[in-house]
Amino acid sequence: MRLKPTLEFADADIAAEACRRKALELGAPVTIAVVDEAGQLLSLQRLDGARGYSVDLAHRKARTAAAIGLPTSVLEQRVREGLMSPGPDVLALGGGLPILHEGQCAGAIGVSGSTSDVDDQVAAAGLAAVQAAARASGATA
Numbered sequence: 001m002r003l004k005p006t007l008e009f010a011d012a013d014i015a016a017e018a019c020r021r022k023a024l025e026l027g028a029p030v031t032i033a034v035v036d037e038a039g040q041l042l043s044l045q046r047l048d049g050a051r052g053y054s055v056d057l058a059h060r061k062a063r064t065a066a067a068i069g070l071p072t073s074v075l076e077q078r079v080r081e082g083l084m085s086p087g088p089d090v091l092a093l094g095g096g097l098p099i100l101h102e103g104q105c106a107g108a109i110g111v112s113g114s115t116s117d118v119d120d121q122v123a124a125a126g127l128a129a130v131q132a133a134a135r136a137s138g139a140t141a
Contacts, residue, residue: 051113062096095122
């Protein structure tokens with residue numbers, strides 16, 4: 001039997017809070033979604049000024065990153081280069097990052113509402129915070 005790691009609510013809270021701080025620092029009105037390894041929503045924050053459509057996009061970016069185990073910016077680049085075509089369940093826009101634990105996807109962060117580059121920066125802040133918390137607790141993320 002194989003056991004899979006999964007994010008806990010505390011992890012999602014750490015990620016979302018770090019993303020929120022980074023978004024506010026950048027002045028980016030975004031929506032932040034954190035999902036477990038199955039792509040199910042653990043946390044959703046729509047910051048003031050974030051457009052309504054960003055809620056669905058942030059969740060889809062997080063689900064894509066969790067399902068594929070790659071940053072969605074990698075998929076966006078592959079689409080631009082003609083190396084792949086996105087399917088109906090794959091959102092190939094930057095802003096989605098998987099959260100890996102011991103080489104397995106434990107969840108993901110999706111951010112939407114700004115440019116792909118800014119969305120990536122905001123998501124990266126959340127990922128870094130979760131990784132730092134895992135190191136501090138003795139786990140490896």
